[in-house]
Amino acid sequence: xxxxxxxxDTGIDDALALLYLAASPEADIVAVLCTAGNVPVDQxxxxxxxxxxxxxxxxxxxxxxxxxxxxxxLMTTEDTHxxxxxxxxxxxxxxxxxxxxxxxxxxxxxxxxxxxELTGLVTGPLxxxxxxxxxxxxLPERLHRLVVMGGCFNHPGNTTxxxxxxxxxxxxxxKVVFDAFSALGPDRRPxxxxxxxxxxxxxxxxxxxxxxxxxxxxxxxxxxxxxxRGLRSRTSNPVVQHLTDALRFYMEFHRDxxxxxxxxxxxxxxxxxxxxxxxxxTRAATVDVELDGRxxxxxxxxDWMGMWGRDPNAEIVVGTEPEVFFDHxxxxxxxxxxx
Ligand code: BDR
Ligand code: CA
Numbered sequence: 298x299x300x301x302x303x304x305x306d307t308g309i310d311d312a313l314a315l316l317y318l319a320a321s322p323e324a325d326i327v328a329v330l331c332t333a334g335n336v337p338v339d340q341x342x343x344x345x346x347x348x349x350x351x352x353x354x355x356x357x358x359x360x361x362x363x364x365x366x367x368x369x370x371l372m373t374t375e376d377t378h379x380x381x382x383x384x385x386x387x388x389x390x391x392x393x394x395x396x397x398x399x400x401x402x403x404x405x406x407x408x409x410x411x412x413x414e415l416t417g418l419v420t421g422p423l424x425x426x427x428x429x430x431x432x433x434x435x436l437p438e439r440l441h442r443l444v445v446m447g448g449c450f451n452h453p454g455n456t457t458x459x460x461x462x463x464x465x466x467x468x469x470x471x472k473v474v475f476d477a478f479s480a481l482g483p484d485r486r487p488x489x490x491x492x493x494x495x496x497x498x499x500x501x502x503x504x505x506x507x508x509x510x511x512x513x514x515x516x517x518x519x520x521x522x523x524x525x526r527g528l529r530s531r532t533s534n535p536v537v538q539h540l541t542d543a544l545r546f547y548m549e550f551h552r553d554x555x556x557x558x559x560x561x562x563x564x565x566x567x568x569x570x571x572x573x574x575x576x577x578x579t580r581a582a583t584v585d586v587e588l589d590g591r592x593x594x595x596x597x598x599x600d601w602m603g604m605w606g607r608d609p610n611a612e613i614v615v616g617t618e619p620e621v622f623f624d625h626x627x628x629x630x631x632x633x634x635x636x
Contacts, residue, residue, distance in 0.1 A: 298324045299416050299572050303405055304362075304400065306463075306496075307344040307422025309378050309547040313630070314420055314564040315345070317538065319352045320629045323572045326354070327415060328407060330400035332362040333371050334421040334466050336382035339364075341421075344382050344393030352537055352633060355393065362400030362425040367465035375461065377550050384546025386539040395506035404429035408439040415445045417447070418571045420564035422463050429469035430477045437478045442485065448584070448597030449492035450613065460595035461492050463587060468595040472586040479583075479610035488579060490570055490614045491597070495563035498619050502591025503560065505544055508625045509537050538635040564624060570614060575622045579612035588636065 301324055318324045329349070331341040342361045349357055378384065396403070404426055408415055417440050419426060430436055437443075437488045447463040449455070456465035464471040478487045485615040508530075547560040569575035582599035590596065599613060 298325045300324055300411065301571065302405075302415050302417045304332055304402065304417065304419040304421060304425050305341065305345060306332050306336070308350065308382050308402070308421070308474050308564070309384050309543045310562045310564040311335070311420050311542065312344065312383065312543060313350045313562055314568040315348050316352050316536065316633075317565050317626060317629050318568050318572075319349070319354045319357075319633050321572060321574070322516065323574060325601075326356045326357050327411070328360060328403055328431070330362055330373045330403055330425050331358045331365055331395070332400065332421040332425050333366070334373070334463065335378045336373050337364070337371065338377065339477050341384055343391055346387070346393060346395065347383075347388040350392050351539055353390060359395045359546055360398060360400040360403040361395040363428060366422060366424050367406075367427055367469040367473070369467060369469070374514040378589055379543075379546050380388065383539075384543035386542040388539055399427040401428035401432060403457070405436060406554055408436055409412045413441055415439075416441050416571050417446050418568060419443070420446045420463070420567055422466045422467040423447070423470040423474045427467070427473040430473055434477065437481060443474075443478060443487040443491065444567055445474075445487055445494065446490045446563050450494035450582075450597060450599045452491065452496065454596070455492060457592070457595060459593055461597065465545055465595035468586050468588050472588060472599070475584050475586065475610055479608065481610075483581065483609075486581070486610060486612045488570060488612045488614060489500055489584065490563070492563070494614045494617055495566050495578070496561050497560045497617070498562050498566045498622060499557075500544070500548075500562045500623070504623050504627060509534075510569040510631075525541045534633065535633055540630070555576050559631035566617070566622060568635040569622060569625065573624055577614050578616040578619050579614050581609035582611055582613050583607045583609050584611045584613070
C-alpha cells in the first residue's frame with residue numbers, strides 16, 4: 298500500500314483523483330490537505346470534505362491551508378471548475394469541519410510521525426508544502442516520495458503561453474519545493490506530471506458512460522454534449538450523479554476552449570502515478586521556475602542535459618498509455634455502487 302498525504306485545490310479533476318484514490322486498495326489515505334487554487338481555500342476545504350462524505354470516507358482527516366500564495370495575490374479559475382469548484386454538482390454540505398491544525402503543520406507532523414513512509418501527492422499549488430519547508434527544512438528526507446501534478450516543459454501552458462496553473466498560481470512556492478528536494482538521490486527525486494503528458498489524458502463522455510454502467514449495471518446511456526443531463530435522471534447513485542454533473546461542466550469548459558467535448562483529467566493521472574498503477578516513463582532533469590520574467594513568470598524550465606551544472610532534482614513523466622489508464626480508472630471509480 299502507498300500511504301498518502303494528498304494536497305489538493307479541489308477542483309473537478311482533484312475530486313476525481315480523490316474518488317479514485319478512495320476506491321483504490323493500493324492507497325492508504327493518511328490525510329488530505331487543502332490549498333487555495335482553483336477556488337479559495339475555504340471553498341476547497343468544503344468541497345474536499347463534501348466529496349469525502351459522498352464517497353464514504355469520513356474517516357480521513359482534512360486540513361485547511363493558506364488563504365493565499367507566498368508572494369503573489371491569489372488567482373482562482375471558476376471558469377474552469379464552476380463558481381464553487383464542483384461544476385454543476387450539487388453536493389450536500391459537509392457533515393464535519395477540518396482539523397484545527399493547518400495544512401503546513403500537517404505536512405510537518407505527519408512526516409515526523411511516519412518517517413520514510415508517506416508519499417506526498419500534490420495536485421494544486423505548492424503553497425502548503427513550501428510553508429512546511431520553512432517550518433522544517435529536513436522534511437524532504439522524511440518523505441518516501443513526492444509526486445506533483447504541475448508544470449509544462451516542451452508543451453504550451455494552460456495559464457500563460459508558457460506556464461501551467463499549479464505553478465503559475467504560486468511560482469515562489471514551486472521553486473522553494475523543487476530547490477528543497479534537490480539533494481535527494483535518483484530513486485527519491487520528486488516525480489513531476491506535467492501538462493505534456495496530462496493533456497494526453499483526455500476523458501470523454503464514453504468514459505463517464507462506462508463508469509456509470511460499471512456502477513449501476515444499467516443499459517448504455519448517452520452522454521453527448523446535448524443530452525449530458527440525461528445520465529443524471531437515470532442514475533440513483535449519488536457518486537455517479539455528482540461526478541457526472543461536475544464533469545459535464547469541465548467538459549463544456551474544454552469544448553469552449555475548442556478542445557472538443559472532453560476533459561483533461563490531470564490530477565487523477567498523477568494519483569495513479571503515485572500508486573504505481575499506471576504505466577509511465579520518466580526522464581531525469583533539473584527543474585527550475587522563472588520568477589521574474591515579464592512574460593514568463595511561472596514558467597517551469599527543465600535542464601535535460603546538465604547545462605546548468607546542477608544535479609537533476611526531478612523525474613519528469615514523459616509518456617504513458619492513456620487508454621490503459623482509463624480502463625483502470627473506470628473500473629475503480631465504477632465500484633461505488635456495486636453493493
Ligand atoms: C491543474 O490545474 C488545475 O485547474 C487542475 O486541477 C490541475 O491540478 C492543471 O494545470
Ligand atoms: Ca488541481
